[in-house]
Every structure is written in C-alpha cells, then in structure tokens.
Amino acid sequence: MLINTLDGDGNYVLLGGEFPLEENEHFNKLPVNTQQSNIQVPTNVYNKDPNILNAVYNSEALNDVFISNFQRDPTLTWQYFGSSFGFFRIYPGIKWTPDTNGVVAFDCRNRNWYIQAATSPKDIIIMVDISGSMKGLKITIAKHTINTILDTLGENDFVNVIAYTDYVRYVESCFKGTLVQADLDNREHFKLLVEDLHVKGEAKIKNALKESFKILNEVCQGSMCNQAIMLITDGAMEDFESVFEEFNWPDHDQLYPFWIACNNKGYYTHISTLADVQENVMEYLHVLSRPMVINHDHDIIWTEAYMDTVAQSLLLMTSVAMPVFSKKKETLSHGILLGVVGTDIPLMEVMKLAPRYMLGPHGYAFLINNNGYILAHPDLRPLYKDGKKLKPKPNYNSVDLSEVEWEDKDLRTAMVRGETGSITLDIRASVDKGKRPIYLVNNYFFTDIDETPFSFGMVLTKGHGSLMFMGNVSVEEGLHDLTSPDLTIASEWTYCVTDIDPAHRKYTQFQAVIRYLLGKEPDLECDEMLLQQMLFDAVVTAPLEAYWNALMLSDRLEPGMETAFLGMRSGLMRTMRYAGTETRVAKTFLTPSDKDNLFTIDHFPLWYRLAVENTPGRFLYYPVNDKGLMSYESVLLSAVGVQMSLALLEKRFWATTKQVTVGRFFGEVDGSVMAALLKMGMFKKVSLFDYQAMCKNSHHHASGARPLLSVSFITTYLLLKRKWGSIHVATGEVTLSLFLAHKQRKVEALQPCDTAYPGFMYDESVREANSLIKCGRCQKMFVVQQVPDSNLVLIVTQADCDCSRQFGPISLQPKEIKYILQLMKSQKARRRPESCHSYHPKVSVRFLGCVLTDSCTESCGVLTSGL
Numbered sequence: 029m030l031i032n033t034l035d036g037d038g039n040y041v042l043l044g045g046e047f048p049l050e051e052n053e054h055f056n057k058l059p060v061n062t063q064q065s066n067i068q069v070p071t072n073v074y075n076k077d078p079n080i081l082n083a084v085y086n087s088e089a090l091n092d093v094f095i096s097n098f099q100r101d102p103t104l105t106w107q108y109f110g111s112s113f114g115f116f117r118i119y120p121g122i123k124w125t126p127d128t129n130g131v132v133a134f135d136c137r138n139r140n141w142y143i144q145a146a147t148s149p150k151d152i153i154i155m156v157d158i159s160g161s162m163k164g165l166k167i168t169i170a171k172h173t174i175n176t177i178l179d180t181l182g183e184n185d186f187v188n189v190i191a192y193t194d195y196v197r198y199v200e201s202c203f204k205g206t207l208v209q210a211d212l213d214n215r216e217h218f219k220l221l222v223e224d225l226h227v228k229g230e231a232k233i234k235n236a237l238k239e240s241f242k243i244l245n246e247v248c249q250g251s252m253c254n255q256a257i258m259l260i261t262d263g264a265m266e267d268f269e270s271v272f273e274e275f276n277w278p279d280h281d282q283l284y285p286f287w288i289a290c291n292n293k294g295y296y297t298h299i300s301t302l303a304d305v306q307e308n309v310m311e312y313l314h315v316l317s318r319p320m321v322i323n324h325d326h327d328i329i330w331t332e333a334y335m336d337t338v339a340q341s342l343l344l345m346t347s348v349a350m351p352v353f354s355k356k357k358e359t360l361s362h363g364i365l366l367g368v369v370g371t372d373i374p375l376m377e378v379m380k381l382a383p384r385y386m387l388g389p390h391g392y393a394f395l396i397n398n399n400g401y402i403l404a405h406p407d408l409r410p411l412y413k414d415g416k417k418l419k420p421k422p423n424y425n426s427v428d429l430s431e432v433e434w435e436d437k438d439l440r441t442a443m444v445r446g447e448t449g450s451i452t453l454d455i456r457a458s459v460d461k462g463k464r465p466i467y468l469v470n471n472y473f474f475t476d477i478d479e480t481p482f483s484f485g486m487v488l489t490k491g492h493g494s495l496m497f498m499g500n501v502s503v504e505e506g507l508h509d510l511t512s513p514d515l516t517i518a519s520e521w522t523y524c525v526t527d528i529d530p531a532h533r534k535y536t537q538f539q540a541v542i543r544y545l546l547g548k549e550p551d552l553e554c555d556e557m558l559l560q561q562m563l564f565d566a567v568v569t570a571p572l573e574a575y576w577n578a579l580m581l582s583d584r585l586e587p588g589m590e591t592a593f594l595g596m597r598s599g600l601m602r603t604m605r606y607a608g609t610e611t612r613v614a615k616t617f618l619t620p621s622d623k624d625n626l627f628t629i630d631h632f633p634l635w636y637r638l639a640v641e642n643t644p645g646r647f648l649y650y651p652v653n654d655k656g657l658m659s660y661e662s663v664l665l666s667a668v669g670v671q672m673s674l675a676l677l678e679k680r681f682w683a684t685t686k687q688v689t690v691g692r693f694f695g696e697v698d699g700s701v702m703a704a705l706l707k708m709g710m711f712k713k714v715s716l717f718d719y720q721a722m723c724k725n726s727h728h729h730a731s732g733a734r735p736l737l738s739v740s741f742i743t744t745y746l747l748l749k750r751k752w753g754s755i756h757v758a759t760g761e762v763t764l765s766l767f768l769a770h771k772q773r774k775v776e777a778l779q780p781c782d783t784a785y786p787g788f789m790y791d792e793s794v795r796e797a798n799s800l801i802k803c804g805r806c807q808k809m810f811v812v813q814q815v816p817d818s819n820l821v822l823i824v825t826q827a828d829c830d831c832s833r834q835f836g837p838i839s840l841q842p843k844e845i846k847y848i849l850q851l852m853k854s855q856k857a858r859r860r861p862e863s864c865h866s867y868h869p870k871v872s873v874r875f876l877g878c879v880l881t882d883s884c885t886e887s888c889g890v891l892t893s894g895l
Contacts, residue, residue, distance in 0.1 A: 047061055047064065047066065047121060048061060049061055049121075049122070049123060050062075052120070053533055053534075054102075054105070054527070054530075054533060055105065055106070055120065056336070056343075058122060059122070059123065060120035060121065060122050061120050061121040061122075062095075062098070062120045063095070063120075064091060064119075064120070064121045065090065065091045065094055065107075065117050065118055065119035065120070065121050066117070066118065066121035066122070067084055067115050067116065067117055068115065068116040068117075068118065068124045068132065068134065069114065069115045069116075069132070070114055070132055070133065070134060070135040071126070071130075071131045071132050071133070072114075072135070072303070072306065072307065073113070073114035073115070073135075073307075075115075077113070079113050080111075080113050080114070080115055083111050083113050083115065083366070083367075084111075084115055084117075087109055087111065087117050087367075090109050090117060090119075090369070091117075091119065094107045094119035095119070098119070098120075102527060102528055102529065102530055103377070103527045103528060104371060105345075105371065105372045105373070105374060106118060106119070106120075106336075106371060106372045107119045107369075107370075107371045108136070108369070108370060108371070109352070109367055109368070109369045109370075110136030110137060110139070110141075110142045110367050110368045110369075110370075111136070111366065111367040112137070112146075112314055112365050112366060112367050113367075114135060114136070114137060114307075115136075116134070116136040135306070136368075137310050137313075138179065138180075138306075138310075140182055140331050140332065140334065140347075141329070141331050141347035141349040141368065141370050142349070142367075142368045143180055143182065143313060144182060144184070144329045144331060144349070145327070145329045145349040145350055145351050145368040145370065146313050146314070146316075146317045146351055146365055146368055147254065147313050147316045147317050147320075148251075148253045148254050148316070148320065148861075148863060148864045148865045149184040149185055149251035149252075149253040149254065149860065149861055149864065150181075150185050150186075150251055150253060150254035150255065150256060150316060151185070151186045151187070151207055151244060151247075151250040151251050151252075151253075151254065151255045151256070152177070152181065152185065152186070152187045152188075152210075152255075152256050152257075152258060153187075153188055153189075153190060153240040153243060153244065153256070153257045153258070154174055154177055154178075154187065154188070154189045154190070154258045154260065155190050155191075155192060155233075155236050155237070155240060155257060155258065155259045155260065155261075156170050156174060156189065156190070156191050156192070156222075156225070156260045156261075157170070157191075157192060157193075157231050157233070157259075157260060157261035157262065158170075158191045158192065158193055158197075158225050158226070158227050158228070158229075159193045159194075159227060159228070159229050159230055159231035160227055160228055160229060160230070161227075161231065161262055161263070162227045162231075162261075162262055163227045166262050167225065167227050168302070169299055169300075169301070169302055169305065170260045171222050171223065171225065172302055172305050173260050173299060173305050173309060174189065174218075174219075174222050174260065175219050175222065176305050176306055176309045177258055177309055177312075178210070178215045178218055178219060179215070180309065180310070180312075180313060181210035181215065182210060182332075183209060183210065183211045183332060183397075183399045183401065183426065184251060184398075184399070184860075184861055185209075185210040185251055186207035186208060186209055186210060186249075186250035186251050187207065187208065187210045187214070187215075187218070188203055188206065188207055188208065188243065189218050189221075189222065190236055190239060190240060191225055192231065192232070192233060192235070192236035193228065193229035193230060193231055193232070194229050194230050194231075194232045195232075195235070196235050196236050196239050199218065199221040199222060199225065200217065200218065200221055205242070205243060205246075205247070206243065206247055206249070207243060207247050207249065207250040208855075209399075209855060209858075211399075211426050212422065212423050212425075212426045213423065213426070216422070231261065231263075233259075233261070237257070240257045241257075244257075249855060251860065251864075252860060252864070253860075253864035253865075254316055254864075254865075256312070256316070258312070297309075297311055314365050317351065317353075317365045317865075318365075319865040320351065320865035321351065321353040321354075321364065321365050323865060324353070324355070325863070325865060326350045326351065327350065327351070327863045327865075328348060328349070328350050328479070329348070329349055329350070329861075330346055330347070330348050330397075330480050330481055330482065331346055331347040331348075331349070332346070332397060332399075332401055332403065332425045332426070333345070333346055333375060333401075333402070333403040333404070333410075333424075333425045334346075334347075334425055335410070335420055335424075336372065342410075342411060342418060342420065343374055343375075343376060344374075344375045344376070344403070344404065344410065344425075345372045345373060345374055345375060346372070346373050346375055346378075346403060347370050347371070347372055347373070348370060348371060348373060349368050349369065349370030349371075350368070350369060350370070351365060351367075351368055352365075352366045352367050352368060352369050353365050353366055354366055375395065375403055375404045376404075376629060377527075378395065378403075378404065379393055379395070379404050379629060380522050380629065382486060383521070383522070383555065383558065384518070384521055384599070384627070384628075384629060384630075384631075384632075385521065385558055385561070385597055385598055385599060386496070387486070387487070387488060388488060388489060388492030388597075389489075389492055389597075389632040389636055389637045389640050390468060390470075390487075390489035390492055390632075390637060390640075391486070391487050391488045391489055391492060392405070392406045392486075392487050392630070392631070393484070393485065393486045393487070394406070394429075394432075394484075394485045394486075394487075395482055395483070395484055395485070396429050396440075396443055396444070396482065396483050396485070397481050397482055397483075398444060398446075398481035398482075398858060398859040398860070398861065399444070399858045399859075400428050400429050400430065400440055400443075400444050400856055400857070400858060401425065401426050401427065401428060401429075402427050402428070402429055402432060403482065405429075405432055406630040406631050407432045408424075408427055408432065408720075409421075409720050410424035410425070410427075411424070412722045412778065414778070421720070421722065421780055422779070422780055423780045427719070427720060428440075428719075428856065429443065430856070431719030431720065431782075432719070432720075434717060434719065436451070436453050438451065439451055439453070439472055439474070439485075440856075440857070441857045442474065443474050443476075443483040443485060444483070444856075444857050444858055444859050445857070445859055446476035446483060446859060447474070447475075447476070448474065448475040448476065449473075449474060449475075450471060450472060450473045450474070451471075451472045452469065452470070452471050452472070452490075453469075453470050453472065454467065454468075454469055455467070455468045455469070455470045456714060456716070458716055458787065459634060459637055459638065460624075460634055460638075460650075461624075462716065462718060462785075463787075464638070464787070465714045465716060465787035465788075465789055466641060467789075468489050468490070469489065469490035469491075470487050470488070470489055470490070471487070471488045471489075471490065472485060472486070472487055473485070473486045473487075473488070474486070481859070481861060492640065496557075496561075497561075497597075498557070498560060498561060498564070499560070499561070499563075499564025499565075499567075499568070500560075500564070501560075501563050501564050501567045503545050503563065505563075505567055506545075506562075506563025506564070506566050506567055507542070507545055507546070507563075509566040509567050509569075509570040510541075510542065510545075510562075510563070510566045511542075512566075512570065512573050512602070514573050514576070514602045514603055514604055515566065515600065515601070515602055516538070516600075516601050516603070517537060517538050517541065517562065517598075517599050517600055517601070518537070518599030518601075518626070518627035518628070519536060519537055519538070519620075520627070520628045520629040521537065521558075521599050521627065521629065522537070522555065523537050523540065523541050523554060523555055523558055523559060523562070523599075524537065524540040524541055524544055524552045524553065524554040524555070525552065525553040525554070526540050526552070528553065529551065529552075532549065532552060535549075540552055540554075541554070541559065541562075544559075545559070558598060558599075561597070561598040562596075562598040562599070562600050564598075565596040565597075565598045565600045566600060569594055569596065569600070569602055572594060572602055573602065573604075576592050576604035577604075579592075580604070580606055585606060589606050589607075590605070590606055590607045590612050590613065590614065590617075591603065591604065591605055591606065591607075591612075591614075591617060591618065592604040592606070593618060595627070595632075595633055595635075595636050599627040601618075601626075601627070603618055614652045617652055625652075635648075638650070642819065643792075645817070646817050646818060646819065647817055647818045647819070648818075648819050649818060649819060649820055650819075693838075693840050694823070695788075695837060695838030695840065696837045696838065696839070696840065697837075698825060698831075699831075699832070699835045699836050699837040699838045700801050700803065700808060700831035700832075700834065700835035701801070701808075701810050701823065701825055702838050703835055703838065704799055704801055704810070705797070705812065706788075708794070708797055708799065709791060709794065710790065710791055710794045710797055710812065711788045711789065711790055711791070712788065712789050712790075712791060713786050713787075713788055714786065714787040714788065714789055715784060715786060715787075716784070716785055716786070716787050717782065717783070717784050717785075717845075718782065718783045718784075718785065718842060719782045720780070721780070721781050721782060721783040721842065721844075722778040722779065722780060722781065723778065723779060723780075723781035723783070723844050724777070724778060724779075725777035725778060725779045781844050781845075782844070782845040782847075783842035783843060783844050783845060784842065784843055784845055785840060785841070785842035785843070786840060790819075790821070792814075794814075795813070795814045796811075796812060796813045796814065797811075797812045798810065798811040798812065801829075801831055801835075803829055803830065803831035803833075803834050803835070804833070804834060806828075806829035806830075807829060808825065808826050808829035808831050809825075809826045809829075810823065810824060810825040810826065811823075811824045812824075
C-alpha cells in the first residue's frame with residue numbers, strides 16, 4: 029500500500045492490519061513497527077510515477093539491513109533512506125499523518141543531512157534580474173526561487189546575492205565584493221532584503237557576470253570547494269562569449285567553468301509557477317554531486333544539532349549520513365545520485381559519556397562543530413515560551429560557543445581548529461537561569477573527535493571534580509538503606525545501561541540498580557564506581573530518616589516547615605515532607621517537573637550549586653517562588669536544607685512591620701539606598717550578557733527595541749519590607765538577582781537578539797554600614813546589618829523622606845545590544861570540512877547555471893525553453 033493513497037471518496041487510506049504499530053519507549057513512545065520500514069512521499073511528488081515505484085522496489089533490501097542493524101545495536105534510533113526522487117524510507121515504520129489541509133509537507137531532500145551528504149561545501153553567487161520585464165508573477169517566482177536556494181545552503185557554504193538591471197546592485201551593500209557564511213542569520217537577512225526588490229529598467233547581464241566572476245576569483249574566504257553562479261531571469265539576450273573568454277576560457281583550469289546551459293555544457297531548468305520552484309531548485313544539488321558520485325566517495329557527514337521532526341520531539345539530535353549512488357558502468361559518467369542513507373543520534377546519549385557525578389557541581393561537558401556552533405552545552409537554551417507552549421528558537425542550532433563561553437576567545441579558536449589541550453580561566457558566570465552572578469576558576473580540557481567535525485570539551489571548577497571520595501560499604505548493608513521510602517536517585521543519570529537489551533528498557537534507573545545488586549540482572553552494564561559511592565551515601569545518611577521522623581512527631585517542628593531534604597554527589601536524595609500537597613506553598617518543589625532543583629544530566633540541583641559556593645557553616649536562603657523560602661547548609665560532599673513557608677519568617681518581623689514586598693529587586697524598591705550601597709562598596713555591579721535572548725520584533729512593533737523578558741528570567745528575591753511609624757525594615761539576599769519581575773504582555777512575534785543586563789554581588793567584608801542621603805529638603809537615614817550565619821542583610825530606612833525625585837529606581841531589565849551590519853560580514857575562526865569534491869574529468873559539467881522564470885525562444889541561444 030502506498031502512503032498518500034486515496035480511496036474512492038477522496039480520503040487518505042489508513043494503514044491497515046498488515047502494518048501493526050506498537051508504542052515504543054525507545055522511540056519517544058511513538059507507535060512504530062520494528063519489523064518493517066515504510067515509505068513516505070511528499071504531496072508534491074506523484075507517488076505512482078514509474079521512477080518512484082521502481083526506486084521504492086529497489087530500496088526494499090534496506091528493510092533487512094535496518095532490522096539487522098537494530099538487532100546488533102539496540103541503542104540505534106531512526107534509520108532512513110532519502111531518495112533523489114523524493115520518497116523517504118524510514119525504520120521503524122510509522123504512521124504519517126497529513127496536516128489539516130491533507131498535505132504531507134516533509135520532503136527529505138530539503139533536510140540538511142541530505143543536502144550535506146549529497147554535495148560538498150559550495151560558494152554560491154545568486155544573480156537575479158530585476159528589469160522591467162520581470163514584473164508581476166515573474167518577480168514573485170524569482171524571489172521564491174532565491175529563498176529556496178538559500179534554504180539549500182548550510183553553515184559550511186558561502187553566498188552573496190546580486191540584483192541587476194543596467195547596473196549591478198548588491199542586495200546588501202555591506203557585503204559588496206565578498207562572500208558571507210550561509211548561516212541562519214545571514215540567510216534570513218538576505219530573505220528580508222530580497223522581499224524589498226522592485227523591478228525597473230533594462231536588463232544588462234554582462235556587468236553582473238563580470239562582478240560574480242570577480243568575487244569567485246578574488247575572494248579566498250569561502251568554502252574553497254564548489255563554486256556556482258545561479259542566474260534567475262526571464263531571458264538573456266546578450267552575447268556573453270567575451271566574458272567567458274576573459275574569465276574562464278580557454279586555459280584557466282584553476283577556475284570552475286561557468287556558463288549558461290548548453291553553450292558552456294551547463295544546466296538549466298524552467299520554472300513557470302510557484303509550485304515548480306522547490307522541485308527544480310533541488311536539481312542543482314544532484315549536478316554538484318556528480319564528481320563525488322563518479323569517484324565513488326562515500327563521505328560520511330555529521331550535521332549540526334536539530335530537533336527530531338519525525339518524532340515531533342524537542343530533543344536535540346545529530347544525523348550521520350552518507351550518499352548512495354549508482355555503480356553501473358554504462359551510467360558512470362552521468363554521476364547518478366540515488367539518495368542518502370542516515371541515522372539519528374540523540375545528543376543526550378553522547379553527553380552521557382561524561383558522567384555527571386565525575387564533573388562536580390559546577391562541572392559540565394560540551395560539544396561543538398567545526399564552525400564553533402554548539403551541539404550540546406548545559407547553558408544552551410534552544411526553546412522559548414510562546415504563551416503556554418515551548419517552541420524552538422529560530423537560531424537554536426547556530427548558537428556559537430563564544431555566545432555561551434564569552435569570557436575567552438582562545439578556547440573557541442583552539443577547539444575549532446581541532447586541537448587537544450587545556451586552559452584555565454577566571455569566569456564570571458551566573459546560575460539560577462542567569463539571575464545570580466558568581467565568579468569561578470574553571471579548568472577547560474578539550475580535544476577533537478576522530479572522523480567527525482566535532483570537538484569535545486569538559487570543565488572542572490577549581491575545588492570541585494578533581495578528587496573523588498570513595499567509601500567502602502558492603503552491598504548488603506547498602507541495599508538495606510537504599511529501600512528507604514525517603515530515598516531517590518537521579519533518574520536521568522546512567523547508573524546502569526538499560527538501552528542495550530530491550531528487556532531492560534522497562535526498568536527505571538532505581539529498579540535496574542536494585543535488580544543488579546540483588547543479582548537478578550547480572551547482564552546489566554553498571555557503573556561500579558558510581559554504585560559504590562551511592563551505597564556509601566545511602567548508609568551514612570540513613571540516620572537522617574529516623575531523625576526527621578522523630579522531628580515530625582515532636583512539638584519542636586514549627587508551623588511553616590514544609591520539606592527537609594539532603595542531596596549527595598552520587599545523585600542520591602533523601603526527602604521528608606512535613607506538609608501535604610494541598611497545604612504546601614511550594615507545591616512543585618522537588619517534584620519531577622522541578623528540573624532546576626533535581627539532579628539532571630545537565631546539572632546538579634540549583635540549591636546544591638549555591639550551597640557549595642556558600643561559606644561553610646553558613647545558611648543560604650532564597651525564595652523558590654513568591655511565598656516559599658529555601659535554607660541550605662553546605663558540607664563537603666552534600667547539601668542539606670529545609671523548605672519553609674515565607675510566613676515563618678514574617679512572624680519574626682511582625683512586631684515591627686506592617687507590609688511585605690517579596691520577589692522584587694531592592695534597587696527598584698528604593699533606588700536611593702541601593703545607589704548609596706553601591707557607592708560605599710557594599711555591593712558591586714557586574715555586567716552580564718545573554719546571547720540567546722528573544723526580543724520583540726522591531727519590524728512589527730513600535731516598541732520592538734525593548735526586549736521582552738521570558739518567563740525563565742522573571743526574578744524571585746527574598747526581600748521583606750514592612751512599615752512601622754517612620755521606619756522601613758527589610759531583609760534582602762546578599763547575592764542580588766538580575767531581573768525585575770514584571771507582567772508579560774502578549775506580543776505577536778519574538779526574534780533572537782543579544783542583551784546586556786547588570787548583576788550585583790555583595791562584599792562580605794562589609795558587615796554593617798549607615799549613612800545619610802540628602803534628598804532636597806530632607807535627609808534619609810539608613811542602617812545596614814549583615815544577618816549572622818546567613819546570606820541575608822537587614823536594611824532599615826527612614827520612611828518619611830521621599831528621594832524618588834532625586835534618585836530613580838535602578839532598572840535591571842536587559843537591554844538589547846544593537847550591532848552594526850558589518851558584524852554579520854565578519855567571519856569567526858572555523859575549520860573547513862576535510863572532504864571536497866569539485867571536479868572530475870569524466871563529468872561533462874562541473875557547474876550548473878540558470879533558472880528560467882518566463883518564456884524565451886530558442887533564438888536566445890543560452891536559454892532554450894520557456895512558457
């Protein structure tokens with residue numbers, strides 16, 4: 029049965045009983061058929077075309093290959109073959125569902141894995157005719173064609189766009205005479221400019237061709253591989269022989285031979301409607317693939333990070349793919365590409381190779397490609413909130429390492445070059461989603477990964493991760509304490525590998541550990557070092573369970589105490605709830621949805637990271653929301669704390685206060701006192717940056733320059749403020765956060781942007797201070813006192829002196845950084861892909877040329893057909 033087959037009523041025929049589907053945990057819980065692959069054909073491809081039917085039949089042998097691969101390596105995910113004719117074979121088989129309009133839009137030939145495997149890196153000059161004859165539908169088709177060509181380019185390609193009439197015009201004047209990397213930002217920038225093109229004048233192509241040749245001859249910063257000029261016109265009436273004699277004939281072998289259609293052994297296609305654009309543009313990729321195909325080079329490519337379209341998952345993947353071509357001797361010189369075969373690799377699985385427990389609370393591992401773009405990093409934020417939904421950011425897979433590790437450029441340069449080494453850096457970082465600045469000394473270790481364009485990095489923070497504490501307890505003793513009801517382990521960590529044997533996939537990590545220790549699953553592959561550390565932690569922390577239970581039964585437990593908890597470096601946690609879900613203020617704290625406060629594959633819990641940087645023996649307080657308060661005390665290998673209602677602290681101030689303000693930055697509440705504290709040196713202002721922010725689209729909103737803060741940046745601070753007579757009393761955190769909470773307004777569009785924002789850090793050497801602030805006719809007195817054994821400060825201010833006219837609030841809203849366009853043109857250090865196939869003597873054409881958008885008679889010579 030063919031996908032997209034219609035029944036007599038015009039409805040799509042559903043997959044029948046001969047193709048059973050079962051939900052599979054390994055494939056994102058999608059219903060799949062692990063005994064068969066199946067075929068998907070996009071709606072724009074006729075699924076009964078003889079070429080399609082023959083190619084589908086010939087690809088059936090892949091079904092057994094896919095099944096065999098999965099049986100040998102059960103960790104494999106999707107395996108697939110994308111045909112040059114447009115159909116897509118995928119294993120395991122799934123059900124493809126058309127959209128509400130009955131359209132199956134997925135075309136494998138548009139995917140990066142297909143394009144990168146089918147061609148080598150390329151330098152493309154797009155020439156578009158904007159003379160008066162191109163008015164109406166023609167210029168609309170031309171613009172759509174340009175956009176489609178741009179969509180076939182990737183980060184290893186370089187591009188420029190030239191419009192011409194009787195003069196040559198670069199669509200972006202700042203890119204004059206050069207090539208720019210075809211990354212997402214530059215491609216989208218070109219698309220915006222192309223939309224503003226208008227037709228007028230008479231077309232004279234000769235000067236535009238000369239300019240294009242000049243760029244490709246003289247610019248040495250592109251891909252240094254394939255080169256092509258794409259001409260988009262409704263007719264070319266000039267004789268170009270003199271241009272090619274000057275630039276390409278007869279002995280300039282170092283140049284790629286450029287010509288249009290048959291006069292230069294080139295290639296053209298005729299586009300008459302918008303629907304023709306996609307299919308015709310894709311043809312140029314197959315022509316560029318000919319040298320590689322004739323050489324029989326099965327180059328393996330690895331893609332940038334992307335989100336799984338098939339599974340509709342928000343998890344990041346990378347694809348590894350290679351071309352498939354015809355080996356028939358009679359068609360060898362034709363260089364026929366049959367398609368591309370590949371598989372997906374979840375990047376989360378790659379990062380599991382660097383166990384979280386070995387890296388320490390601030391340590392992490394990361395992965396970048398040859399262009400410096402991040403594939404995996406704990407600070408990579410590929411999603412943003414659009415209302416209540418999470419959506420991928422437009423540039424989620426083109427975030428540069430320098431936009432996350434922005435303190436040093438040498439690290440990026442060394443990794444992009446594929447070097448192996450280490451470097452130590454003083455880092456100005458932030459935690460709690462950017463709200464808490466901290467200073468760290470990080471040791472970076474990096475190396476390249478053989479036969480891939482990737483480089484791997486690992487970070488160990490000074491004082492953490494270099495040494496391991498190993499206890500020695502028996503399995504029997506540890507098992508007894510592991511079964512305590514208050515104990516959990518990190519569900520995202522790999523204590524035991526459960527992916528290899530399908531029979532083990534049903535087990536959670538905790539279940540797998542218990543069964544392995546009991547000897548019920550001896551074939552499980554487990555991390556013996558991590559298990560020994562976990563067993564030791566279970567034994568030494570076991571007395572807490574009895575203590576917490578006794579505390580619950582005693583009268584010493586004050587109302588408001590909701591949760592007691594302990595976290596260990598092995599990912600083990602003990603938790604005691606003193607209040608039910610209905611009565612708890614922080615209902616989601618330490619629940620599966622509260623990723624920030626749990627051990628995950630990316631990070632230790634936030635409270636753990638804050639506690640280990642805290643002064644030993646001192647309690648750390650911070651609010652988890654507008655009503656809940658956290659308190660922690662750090663010890664060598666763990667963090668222990670309690671979570672309480674803020675009302676518990678409010679009682680302490682009730683005698684002297686009447687009003688409470690929670691979650692607001694003190695500088696916004698009282699800018700005069702905050703300014704004085706900064707001047708006195710009690711607090712230090714720190715500049716921080718967010719290169720992954722989302723701002724209002726200035727093209728659609730009058731206030732677009734003002735960035736919109738996402739939910740993840742809304743601040744919560746511990747700040748108690750009450751009034752009593754003429755005195756204000758407030759307590760605030762020592763480490764002040766970065767953003768002012770505000771009510772979000774729904775907007776129509778957000779776009780990626782860079783922002784700068786301040787953070788404030790407390791100087792612990794200043795324990796108390798007092799001063800007077802002159803505010804016109806009055807003087808405002810204030811006193812500041814550090815609260816012993818905590819990260820709190822008590823601020824008492826005079827309430828009857830209003831300084832708001834002389835001292836405005838200190839704004840913590842991030843401000844968008846505006847760049848001059850020249851920055852888009854500048855190229856960062858990158859490493860060119862090792863493989864390049866730009867020429868083969870048996871190929872009758874090394875370049876393809878033009879796209880027709882309207883009629884042209886045979887007398888044109890160059891353009892041979894039209895509407």
